[in-house]
Amino acid sequence: MSSIELDSLGEVAKPVGVSEFLRGLTAAVPVQIGFVPFALVLGAQAQQKGLSHAEVPLMTGLNFGGGSEFAAIDLWTSPPHIALIVAITFLINSRHLLMGAALAPFLGALPKRKVLPALFFMCDESWAMALADARARSCFSMPYFLGAGIALWACWMTFTAVGAAIGPMIGNVEAYGIDMAFPAVFLVLLKGMWTGLRAARPWLVSLVTAALVYLLVPGAWYVAAGALSGLVSSYLLAKQP
Template identity: 70%
Template sequence: MDASSHSPLPLSTTAPPRRELWRGMVDALPVMAGFVPFALVLGAQATQKGMPALAVSLMTGLNFGGGSEFAAVALWTSPPHLLLIVAMTLLVNSRHLLMGAILAPYLQRLPKRRVLPALFFMCDESWAMGLADARRRGVFSLRYYMGVSLALYLTWIVSTAVGALVGPLIGDIEAWGLHMAFPAVFLVLLRGMWKGLGAARPWLVSLVVAAATHLLVPGAWYVAAGAVSGLVAAWFWAKQS
C-alpha cells in the first residue's frame, strides 16, 4: 500500500464512543470466526511441541502476531533456542513498521496514552479494517479501530488457550484443515484493499522469495527471506516514486 498517495484523514470525534466501539466489534465478527480455528491450531501445535499452556497464553497475549507465533512454535525445542526465536519474531513482525507508519498521520495528534495501546493491539486485520473504514467514511475512527482490535485480541487469546488445553487430547489438528481459515480471511481483506499491481509488488516479491527459499533451503529461513525481501522491495519502489 502506498501511504504517500493518500492524504491523512481527520479523526472522528463526534460519534458516541460506545456506538463506535460496538460498530467495530460487530464488523469484526466474520474475522473473529476465522480467528478461532486458526488459533486452535496454534495452541494445539504449541502444546504438542512441548510448550506449557501458560507459556502459550503469555506468548499470544504479549506478542499478538499470529505469523511470528507460528514461527516460534515451529522453532520450539527443549530447551528452546531463544535468540533464534526472538530474531525470527522480529523479522516476521517487521511488517508492523510499515503498518505503523501508515497509521502515524492519523494518530500523531493524540496523546501517547491513547497511541501506544492502539499500536499494541494492532494486527493485520484490525489495521486493514480501520483504514478501509476510514476511506469509506472519510474519517478515521480510533474507537472503531479499537473495537475491532479488542474483539480480535480477546478472540485470539481465548482460542489459543483453548487449543493449548485440548491439543494433547485431539491428536493432529492440522488433519482437519482448520489452518486454512486464517489465510482465507486474510485474502478476503487483501481483496478489499487491492489498489492495483503496483502497490502489491513488494508482497509479490516477498511471496516469490519465500517460496523459492522454502524449496531450496532447509529450515525456517524462508520466513526471514520473505520478510527482508518484501521490506527491501517496498523501500526500493518508495524511493522510485
C-alpha cells in the same frame, strides 16, 4: 478527539465512542471465526512442545502475532534457543513497521499517549480493517480500531488456551483445509483497500519479492524482504508524476 470527521454542514463532528467501539466489535466477528481453527492448532502444538496451559495464553497475549508464534513453536526445543527465537520473531513481525507507516497519516492528529498503547492491538487483520475504514470514511476512528483489535486479541488468546487444553482430542485440523481461512479473510479485507491498479503496484512488487525470496532463501527472510521492497517501491513510485 478519538476520531475526526466532517458532518453534513462541514463542521467537525465527534462520533460517540461507545457506538464506534461496538461497531469495531461487530466488524471483527467474521475474522474471529477465521481465527478459531488456527488458534486451536497453535495451542495444541505449543502444548505438545511442553508449554503449560498458562504459558500458552501468556505467549499469545503478550506477542499477538500468529505468524511469529507458529515459527517460535516450530523452533522450540528443551532448553529453548532464546536468541534464535527472538531473532525470528523480530524478523517476522518486522512487517508491522510498514503497516504502522501506512496508518501514520491518519494518526497525526491524535495524542501519542493514546496511539502508542492502542497499537499493541494491531495485527494484520485489525490493521487492514482500520485502514479500510479510515479510507472509506476519510477519518480514523480510534474506538473502532480498539473494538476490532481487542476482540481479535481476546479471541486469539482464549482459543489458543483452549487448543492447549483439548489439543490431543481435536486431531489434525489442518487436514480439512482450514489453513486457507487466514488468506481468504485477508484477501477480503484487502479488497476494501483497493483504489486502483496504479496504487496497488507496491503490493505487486512486495508479493513478487516475497515469493522469490521464499523460494530461494531458507528461513523467514521473505517477510522482511517483502515489507522492505514494498516500502521502497512505494517511495519511488510516489515520486513519479
